[in-house]
Amino acid sequence: MSKLILALDVLDEKKAMDIATKTAPYLHAIKVGYPLVLSSGMNIVEKLSRIKPVICDFKVADIPNTNRLITEIVRSKGAYGIIVHGFTGPDSVKAVVENAGNLHVYVIAEMSHPGATYIMQQHTDDIVRIARETGAHGLIAPATRPERLNHIRKIAGNMEILSPGVGAQGGKAREAIEAGADKVIVGRSIYNASDPAEAARRIHEELESI
Amino acid sequence: MSKLILALDVLDEKKAMDIATKTAPYLHAIKVGYPLVLSSGMNIVEKLSRIKPVICDFKVADIPNTNRLITEIVRSKGAYGIIVHGFTGPDSVKAVVENAGNLHVYVIAEMSHPGATYIMQQHTDDIVRIARETGAHGLIAPATRPERLNHIRKIAGNMEILSPGVGAQGGKAREAIEAGADKVIVGRSIYNASDPAEAARRIHEELESI
Numbered sequence A, B: 001m002s003k004l005i006l007a008l009d010v011l012d013e014k015k016a017m018d019i020a021t022k023t024a025p026y027l028h029a030i031k032v033g034y035p036l037v038l039s040s041g042m043n044i045v046e047k048l049s050r051i052k053p054v055i056c057d058f059k060v061a062d063i064p065n066t067n068r069l070i071t072e073i074v075r076s077k078g079a080y081g082i083i084v085h086g087f088t089g090p091d092s093v094k095a096v097v098e099n100a101g102n103l104h105v106y107v108i109a110e111m112s113h114p115g116a117t118y119i120m121q122q123h124t125d126d127i128v129r130i131a132r133e134t135g136a137h138g139l140i141a142p143a144t145r146p147e148r149l150n151h152i153r154k155i156a157g158n159m160e161i162l163s164p165g166v167g168a169q170g171g172k173a174r175e176a177i178e179a180g181a182d183k184v185i186v187g188r189s190i191y192n193a194s195d196p197a198e199a200a201r202r203i204h205e206e207l208e209s210i
Helices: A013-026 A034-040 A043-049 A064-076 A090-097 A120-134 A146-155 A173-179 A196-208 B013-026 B034-040 B043-049 B064-076 B090-097 B120-134 B146-155 B173-179 B196-208
Strands: A004-007 A029-033 A054-060 A081-085 A104-108 A138-140 A160-166 A183-186 B004-007 B029-033 B054-060 B081-085 B104-108 B138-140 B160-166 B183-186
Touching: A004 A013, A004 A196, A013 A034, A013 A043, A013 A196, A029 A034, A029 A043, A034 A043, A034 A054, A034 B064, A043 A054, A054 A064, A054 A104, A064 A081, A064 A090, A064 B034, A081 A090, A090 A104, A090 A120, A104 A120, A104 A160, A120 A146, A146 A160, A146 A173, A160 A173, A173 A183, A173 A196, A183 A196, B004 B013, B004 B196, B013 B034, B013 B043, B013 B196, B029 B034, B029 B043, B034 B043, B034 B054, B043 B054, B054 B064, B054 B104, B064 B081, B064 B090, B081 B090, B090 B104, B090 B120, B104 B120, B104 B160, B120 B146, B146 B160, B146 B173, B160 B173, B173 B183, B173 B196, B183 B196
Parallel strands: A004 A029, A004 A183, A029 A054, A054 A081, A081 A104, A104 A138, A138 A160, A160 A183, B004 B029, B004 B183, B029 B054, B054 B081, B081 B104, B104 B138, B138 B160, B160 B183
Antiparallel strands: none
C-alpha cells in the first residue's frame, strides 16, 4: 500500500482527472480542496473516487449543525475522508464524527504556514485531545516542522497521521515518516512536474525504501 | 437601508431562490454557506446576487495560498462579501484582504456555539487585532452573547459588525443592535416561517424602530 497522498490543487477539472489517472498507481489517496471543488462542482469528488479514495480537505470550521450538513454532503459523494479544524471546540468536531459513517475524519493538529504559530500552535495539545476524545480517525501534522510532527506523534496514541508540506513547501518525505507520519501529502512537486506520473513514482519508491 | 441579513441555510436551489425573491424588499444582504453552495453549485452565488448582495460565509481557514484561491473564486462570482477565520493568523487573513478587490472581508471575532468558549474565546482580542491590522472591513460577533458583542464593539474601532444567532438560536435583534451590531443575521426564523416575507418584514420593522 502506498504512503503517498496527492494534493490535487489544480482548478481545472480536465487537468485534475488527467493527473489523477496518470499518478493513481503510486497513490494511497487523492486530497482535494475548495478551490477545485468550487471551480468544477462537488461532482468532481464522485468522479475522482472512481480512480482513488478522495479526502475532502475542507478545513471544516463551523457551528455543529453546519459541520453536520457539510459532512453529509461529503459522504453522499462517496468520499473516503474529510479534514476538519478542531479549534472550534469538541461539539463542532463531534458533529462531524457522529455523522461521518464510513468517512475517515482527520483533525488538523497543526498547520504548516507561518501564521499557524501565532495562535493555533498554542493549542495543538488541546486539539489532539479533542480529536481523540471525539473519536476522530486521524490527524494532520506538518512535515515542514518535523519536531512538532514528532511531538504530535507522541500524544496521538494510535491515530493515523497525514503530513502535508512535503516538496515545494520544504518538508522531506523521509523526515516526515521518521518523525511519525503514516502518510505524506505532496502537491506541487507532482502536479507541476513535467511528468507527474514519474514524479509520483519516485516519491512512492522513496517512501517504500524507508 | 435595511439592517437585516438573511442566512439562507437551505439546501435546495429552487427553495433558496424563492425565499430570496420574496424576502428581498426587507433585506440588506443574503448570507450563504457551504451546504447550499456544495448542494447547488457555486453559480447560486451569481444567481442570488441578481436579487441582493451575497455574503459567502465560507469560514475560510486555510494557508495563505488556498485562502487567496478561494477569495478569487468568490470574487469571480460577483459576491459582495466573504467571511473568514482569523485564528489561522495574520498571513492567512492578509491573503484574503489583498485579493478581495471590492469584496467586503468579515473576520469571525467570536462564534455563537458552546464549543467556541473552549479555545476561540481566549483569542477574540487577538483576532480583532489581526482583522484591524490586515485592513479587513468588518467582524462577525454573536448575538447570543450580547456582553461579548459589546466587548468586541469597544475594541473594533469603526469596523462594521454583523451579528448572527438572532431568532432560533436565542439572540434578540434589539439587544444585538444596542450592544453594538450594525446588522443582524437571521436564518431559521425567516426561512422556516410559513410566510418568510412576513417574518422578514416584521424583523426589518423592529430593526427600523430602534
